[in-house]
Amino acid sequence: MKERIVSVDIFRGLTIALMILVNTPGNWEHVYGPFLHAPWHGYTPTDLVFPFFLFIVGTSIVLAYRNRRPDASAVRKISVRSLKLIGLGLFLGAFTLTFPFFKDFEDIRFPGVLQRIGIVFFFAALLYLYTNWRVILAVCIIILLGYWVWLGYIPLEGGSPTYERAANNWANYIDLNVLGTHMYKEDYDPEGILSTFPALVTALMGIFTGRVLISARPSKVITMVIMGAVMLAAGYLWDVFFPINKALWTSSYVLVTAGWANLLLALIYYLTDVRGLKFGSIFRYAGANAITIYFLSSFFTKIFYLVRVGENNSLHGWLYKTVFVYESISMKTSSLLYGLTVTAFYLLIAYLMYKRKIFIKV
DSSP states (O other): OOOOOHHHHHHHHHHHHHHHHHHOOSOTTSOOGGGSOOSSBBOOGGGGHHHHHHHHHHHHHHHHHTTOOOSHHHHHHHHHHHHHHHHHHHHHHHBOSSTTSBOOGGGOOOOOHHHHHHHHHHHHHHHHHHSOHHHHHHHHHHHHHHHHHHHHHSOBTTBOOOSSSSTTOHHHHHHHHHHTTSSSSSSOOTTOSTTHHHHHHHHHHHHHHHHHHHSOOSOHHHHHHHHHHHHHHHHHHHHTTSOOBTTTTOHHHHHHHHHHHHHHHHHHHIIIIITOOOOOHHHHHHHHTHHHHHHHHHHHHHHHHHSEETTTEEHHHHHIIIIIOOTTSOHHHHHHHHHHHHHHHHHHHHHHHHHTTOOOOO
């Protein structure tokens, strides 16, 4: 039986907890800055959350498939899991409370968080099984450089392209012309088509870290710290020419977020797997059922917004105003307390599932 690396479960669970927290404020008009995405270029702590999860997907691929032969059975298993993730994501985007319980086709958003996880997992797992680290490194370099050249230097309809949120941005242009009304925003989608390529690199970066974790080298923490520092430096340098941007998932963004992921994982690995400290157990429980917890939180949050209480309130709004809003505390604090309560609830669900040995593999 493979020995589990505690820090990986904690990192995964911590990421899921942060995803729930930033997705469920009491009121979107009253949110502290670090819990919001950057308007366009740049990044906030919230912009680290999704790439952290894709990064740990890559790391987990190494741990799950390190002794697996690249055969038809493995490909079938990977394909089924990928399709399940994509299907769950499409369901979340399409579900509504009114019969026949799905939105009109033209209103369904096709991209999404789970869809991107499913696609990235599929290709990252196959690359890990069927190639070596040199090929994976070459794929990373080609995608990151190619994406930069495509978005920044290939003319678009006879004019110069841009990295701004505009019609002559290649990523936005492709999403608008291919996806049409099936997007998050009218003019772009943060989980769009073109940006999925560099998102794959985020997971491939996690594969390199996974290789370090299963290696026999004695200096794993130092290696991860060096990797993280180099990625951060390279990302900030590239930011001068290709701005850090989550919506576009720019190449500089890939490097910076993978750098931070390596540094955080190195810290957790040192505290738990090296020093043996009992640290972050509640996040470990969430990490054992990460996709299930995320899906449940997304599904019920959507229901809370759809169920009406009275004429002017959703169930979400009614709970927030009734339980969390007080004159003695600021609206931003009330909004944060609501999000923390929701997050704590799903961490409790994760704890109960773990203690009852309920592990749902998606």
